Amino acid sequence: MNWISTFLKSSIGKKLLMGLTGLFLCTFLIVHLSGNLQLLKHDGGLAFNTYAVFMTTNPLIKFVSYGLYAIILFHAFWGLYLVMENKKARPVQYASYNGNANSNWSSRWMGVLGTIILAFLILHMWNFWAQYKFGTTPYTQYERNLATGKVTFSPFTGEIAGKMEKFVDTERNVEITQVKDLYAIVADGFKAWWLVIIYVISMAALSFHLVHGFSSAFQTLGVNHKKYNALIKNIGVWLFGIIIPILFAIMPIYFLLLN
Amino acid sequence: MSNILDSKIPEGNLNEKWTKYKSSVHLVNPANKRSLEIIVVGSGLAGSAAAASLAEMGYKVKCFCFQDSPRRAHSIAAQGGINAAKNYQNDGDSTYRLFYDTIKGGDYRAREGNVHRLAEVSSSIIDQCVAQGVPFAREYGGLLSNRSFGGTQVQRTFYAAGQTGQQLLLGAYSALERQVGMGQVKMYSRHEMLDVVTIDGKARGIIARDLVTGQLERHFGHAVLLCSGGYGNVFYLSTNAMGSNVTAAWKAHKRGAYMANPCYTQIHPTCIPRSGDHQSKLTLMSESLRNDGRIWVPAKKEDAEALRNGTLRPTQIKEEDRDYYLERRYPAFGNLVPRDVASRAAKERCDAGFGVNSTGEAVYLDFFYNMTEKYGRTEATKKGIENPTAPQLKEFGAGVIKEKYGNLFDMYKQITGVDPYEEPMQIYPAVHYTMGGLWVDYNLMTTVPGLYALGEANFSDHGANRLGASALMQGLADGYFVIPYTIGDYLADEIRTKAISTDHPAFAATEKEVEDKIQKLLNIKGTKSVDHYHKRLGKIMWDECGMARNTEGLKSAIASIQQIKTEFWSNVRVPGEANEFNQELEKAGRVADFIELGELMCKDALERNESCGGHFREEYQTDEGEALRDDVNFAFVSAWENQEDGWKLHKEELKFENIKIAARSYK
Amino acid sequence: MKINLKVWRQKNNKAKGELKDYKVDHVSPDMSFLEMFDVLNEDLITKGDDPIAFDHDCREGICGSCSMHINGRPHGPLAGVTTCQLHMRSFKDGDTIVVEPWRAGAFPVNKDLSVDRSAFDRIIAAGGFISVNTGNAQDANNLPIGKEAADEAFMSAACIGCGACVAACKNASAMLFVSAKVSQLSLLPQGQPEAKMRVMAMVNQMDAEGFGSCTNTGACSAECPKGIDLSNIARMNREFFSANLTGK
Structure with missing residues (x-):
């Protein structure tokens, strides 16, 4: 299997790893967004909290998530390594360099944009993942009226095994969910305006990173054809550069305004 | 010494000369080829093609170019196309027609034997180039496209948009680099040949200057091939590249190679x-x-x-x-x-x-x-x-x-x-192009044994005027298909010659001469730049030895050029040192040679009392102002020998056995 | 016109360089950029200074010798031209122009604005050819090649090897140059037999020369005087993958 290591040590092999991991992370963004969009549901966080429990307990998801962490770290540090390698290729810098004349700003600042995103991820994990896993997360009891579908909720102070218990109170005809309330942490966290600003800025960085990154990954994979280039470019710009970052950015703003 | 100008055209029917020659020429066996070293100066179409082909045959080749890469040689700038007698268009083309058109276009001042060989091998050039991956223009059916060029009546010109020279050169360059990669050719870029080393009358090597470090180097070769292009820059302004120069050819001339027809210059109207x-x-x-x-x-x-x-x-x-x-x-x-x-x-x-x-x-x-x-x-x-x-x-x-x-x-x-x-x-x-150049025989060997000239550097195929799309053909023909055969004729007798050490006194003496000349240039420390003299020379050449020449003008030009020569050697300013990257020093050496060449061109033009092709003498024209050729007195090649006290003219008679000479008229 | 220049001066590869100021008066808008340098050099020589070294030869945009980085861009402000094709009418009276050599570890400076681009030759020597000895070729028309493929191969083959792609790229990557040659030969049937060996050998040599890797900024193609397309790079990536996955 010597050829694999030789291949991956070549400049094209190195960037192939960036492209493949980048595209994988793009698909993760879609999953992450679709889950998080449940924050915007007017149910006091029932759907979101249920989703959070599913994502943290399902063995398959857990397995995938460790892979995800590894890939995020790999993508970030491999990228930084390549940036440094590439810097070495030009030991003496230009006194005058007009990059804007020949390329997009974002394509030349992928390393910086990526570093911002990495810093954001650390903050983001600290804010929510660490709090949820290691912090003192409150529990909430949701009661959903099975006849009307109306949901009410109140703090839950009792003890349950695990993160969630779900049962039906046939007498009152309600479905009761007692669950670890990540939603509350989110709602509480985004009361801080400065955190919201950091999140919004980070989403802007993500946007620029993906405007270049998405289509760049296809080019790296060798996918470049007149018929499909516009499609790839448009998905990169509209879906990953505009829609996804905006939807992500809406969440902190939503909670800030909610307060 | 008239026997020196033996063109060595094989006997026999025109159609069979080359075929017979190929089957009877001396061969060098593969084991011996490995111990024979060949120096190629220049990396244009002729040089790259020759270096690659000879290396493929097993010879050890050293190739030199003054540019930073062999791919930059000026062949790259040719636009139009390359002729070949393929008759793909079914319009009646043939080897004979291409031969005939070339002789006629050259105003009956080229050698029949050489030109016919050129027409014969033209077809193989296209095959070779296509096999190398040269992207010629094609028809929708996938076959090669042709156009007519330069007023010919058949469509025999192959082309790659307006960049045919570039594509052909890159093809030859890639073949050359392949041999470099295999270790068969050692490439010396940014090296300028500054003299030929002769030992016992034979060319045995060169002195070259590394243009980056300024160091002089000695290189041995059993044979030396000059593929150094034309000398149009003697006019200062020309369509040639800035670096195109006569130095390699001129140094050869100073060492005994005759210069043929130097006054034939092609001037492009547009x-x-x-x-x-x-x-x-x-x-x-x-x-x-x-x-x-x-x-x-x-x-x-x-x-x-x-x-x-x-x-x-x-x-x-x-x-x-x-x-x-x-x-x-x-x-x-x-x-x-x-x-x-x-x-x-x-x-x-x-x-x-x-x-x-x-x-x-x-x-x-x-x-x-x-x-x-x-x-x-x-x-x-x-x-x-x-x-x-x-x-x-x-x-x-x-x-x-x-x-x-x-x-x-x-x-x-x-x-x-x-x-x-x-x-x-x-x-x-x-x-635009110079038809004149070093005199060569059928083997492309100059009057110095072991010293060859290929491509625009020689004089042999275009007579007094070159047809459009024929320069590329000649360069590649010489490099790919002529020299690989003809060099064997000489090297077969050299297999016992061991590589001569570059410590040989002849190398030391020649290097010393080169070094002295460089020091002399640097030590003048005058007031005028090299370009100043080059511009003056160019103006005289253009005015008096350009599109139209006359006795009076040529005589005054010779006097003026001699004056420029004196002034140049007493008042030129060459800044910098010998042992560094010094572009002014490079130019100075080249202009010094152009000045001498200019004088010879005028002398040749003065001697040729007729008008033919690229040489128009105002005294020799019809009442309507058309060129008046003199086939009785001037159907010869002028070959000039450099001597201590000037130049001596030798004449090679041109015999036309297969073509009837006629006047050109365009009324 | 009067032009102010800031030109990189460096005596040789070992020396330290710096930007120096020069003034050129009497600049005609009809002059080419290099002719403006000729005038300046003529002036420097008469004054007893060392003229500025720069590479140039054909001065018609095809040999690929000229290589000036002008006001932050290879070959200056115009698209699709080399330095020698740039004329002073593209500048204004009184402009200050910064002129530097190509900057790349793989292109060491010889002197002033002249750099050593022999790395490109070594990449071609590694595999940028079709292995066919002189005299072995079949008749040219025995191998029909569709016009589209031939034209596309020609577009790739139009590269002049000037190195503007490396100069423009923030990573000093040579991918556009290498991929243009790989593309030309892989688009043609003649190039197929050794296609896999070729791309591997050329990429390995490119890496060994110390060029950076490609991050698809597109600067190379935008600055290429011959408009070599980015699709060449994608094609080389494909060729390289398939060569690695299925080659020996």
């Missing part, structure tokens, strides 16, 4: 005129433009004056005030007369005071008539417009012109800042 004294180089506009452009100057001197002052625009001059002088003088061929005729006619008008730009050296090439009347009207008819307006005609016609010549029009605008769709182009003739 170049962009110079815009002022700062001009460093001229740019060719494809000859195809003459198919649709009409050439004129104002009929009134005051209009020409106003154009030169910039107070009048050409479009303001009325039709009746224009002089379409080619159509007037040559009603049958009009604007399509051959290169030399068109060039001289432009010079005649400008000399008479009708030049149209600030330098007074430009005529108009006007597309307006054909754009509107020829193409505009046809397009309007196609669109069903019966009475098109003038703007409509122009719009439709401009579309057609754009399709045909778009890139040329863009290039013109880029260089001059004038939009040729709105105003006529300005053109003027410029030096």
Whole structure:
């Protein structure tokens, strides 16, 4: 299997790893967004909290998530390594360099944009993942009226095994969910305006990173054809550069305004 | 010593000479090839092709070029195409026809044997290039496309857009680099050959200067091949690359190689005129433009004056005030007369005071008539417009012109800042190619044993005038298909010659001479730059030994050039040191050689009392101003031997056994 | 016109360089950029100074010698031209122009504005050819090649090897140059037999020369005087993957 290591040590092999991991992370963004969009549901966080429990307990998801962490770290540090390698290729810098004349700003600042995103991820994990896993997360009891579908909720102070218990109170005809309330942490966290600003800025960085990154990954994979280039470019710009970052950015703003 | 000028053309029928030669020439067995070293100077079509082919055969090759990469040789700039007698178009082409056209085009001043061989191998060149991956233009069916070029009656020119020279050179370059990668060729880029080393009368190596470090190097070779191109830059302004020079050939000449027909210079009629004294180089506009452009100057001197002052625009001059002088003088061929005729006619008008730009050296090439009347009207008819307006005609016609010549029009605008769709182009003739060069025999060997000259550096195939699309053919023929055979004839006798150490006294002595010359140049520390002398030389050459020559002018030119030589060697300023990257020093050495060559060119032109091809002597013309060739007295090659006290002329008689000599007429 | 220049001066590869100021008066808008340098050099020589070294040869945009980084861009402000095709009418009276050599570890400076681009030659020597000895070829028309493929191969083959792609790229990557040659030969049937060996050898040599890797900024193609397309790089990536996955 010597050829694999030789291949991956070549400049094209190195960037192939960036492209493949980048595209994988793009698909993760879609999953992450679709889950998080449940924050915007007017149910006091029932759907979101249920989703959070599913994502943290399902063995398959857990397995995938460790892979995800590894890939995020790999993508970030491999990228930084390549940036440094590439810097070495030009030991003496230009006194005058007009990059804007020949390329997009974002394509030349992928390393910086990526570093911002990495810093954001650390903050983001600290804010929510660490709090949820290691912090003192409150529990909430949701009661959903099975006849009307109306949901009410109140703090839950009792003890349950695990993160969630779900049962039906046939007498009152309600479905009761007692669950670890990540939603509350989110709602509480985004009361801080400065955190919201950091999140919004980070989403802007993500946007620029993906405007270049998405289509760049296809080019790296060798996918470049007149018929499909516009499609790839448009998905990169509209879906990953505009829609996804905006939807992500809406969440902190939503909670800030909610307060 | 007339036996020295034995052209060694094989006996026998013209058709069989080369075939017979190939089957009877001495061969070198593969084991011996490995111990034979060959030096190739120059990496253009001839040099790259020769170096690659010889290395493939097993010889040890060293290849030198002064550019930073072999791919930059000036062959790369050839636009038009390459001729080959393939007859793919079923239009009656044949080896004989290509041979005939080349001899006739050369105004009957080339050797039959060499030219026929060139026509014979032309076909293999195309095969070889296609196999190398040269992307020639093709038809939709996948077969090669041809066009007619330079007024020939058959379509035999293969091309790759307007960049044929580039594609052919890159093909030869890749073959060369392949051998470099295999270790069969050692490439020396940024190295300039500064002398030939001869031992016992045979060429045994060269002295080269590493242009980056300035160090002189000695290199041994059992044979030395000069593929160093032409010397058009003796005129200072030409379409040649800035670095193109005669130095390698001239050093060979100083070491005993004869210089043949140095006065035959091809001048191309459609170049962009110079815009002022700062001009460093001229740019060719494809000859195809003459198919649709009409050439004129104002009929009134005051209009020409106003154009030169910039107070009048050409479009303001009325039709009746224009002089379409080619159509007037040559009603049958009009604007399509051959290169030399068109060039001289432009010079005649400008000399008479009708030049149209600030330098007074430009005529108009006007597309307006054909754009509107020829193409505009046809397009309007196609669109069903019966009475098109003038703007409509122009719009439709401009579309057609754009399709045909778009890139040329863009290039013109880029260089001059004038939009040729709105105003006529300005053109003027410029030096383009030199048919003369080192005298070689059928084997391409010069008068120095073991010293060869290939491509534009030799004189052999184009006579007094070269046909369009034949330069590329000759360079590649010499490199790919001639020298690999003919060199065996010499090297077969050299297999017992062991590599000679570069400590040999001949190497030391030659290196010392080179070094002394460099020091001499550096130590003059005068007041004028190298370019100053080069420009003066160029002006004299252009005025007196250019499109038209006469006894008086040539005599005064020789005197002026001798004067320049004296001044150069007493007052030139070459800054910097010998042992460093020093571009002025490079130029100084080249210009010193150009000055000497210039004198010989004038001497050769003076000696040749006739007009033929690229050599027009004003004394020898018909009443209508046409060239008057003298086949009785001048059907020979002039080969000049360098001697202590000047040059000695040797003559090689040209025998035409297969072609009947006739006069050229374009009336 | 009067022009102010800031030009990189460096005596040789070992020496330290710096930007130096020069003034050129009497610049005509019709001059080419290099002719403006000729005038300046003439002036420097008469004054007894060392003229500025720069590479140039054909001065018509095809040999690929000229290589000036002008006001932050290879070959200056115009698209689709080399330095020698740039004319002073593209500048204004009184402009200050910064002129530097190509900057790349793989292109060491010889002197002033002249750099050593022999890395490109070594990449071609590694595999940028079709292995066919002189004299072995079949008749040229025995191998039909579709016009589209031939034209596309020609577009790739139009590369002049000037190195503007490396100069423009923020990573000093040579991918456009290498991929243009790989593309030309892989688009043609003649190039197929050794296609896999070729791309591997050329990429390995490119890496060994110390060029950076490609991050698809597109600067190379935008600055290429011959407009070599980015699709060449994608094609080389494909060729490289398939060569690695399925080659020996």
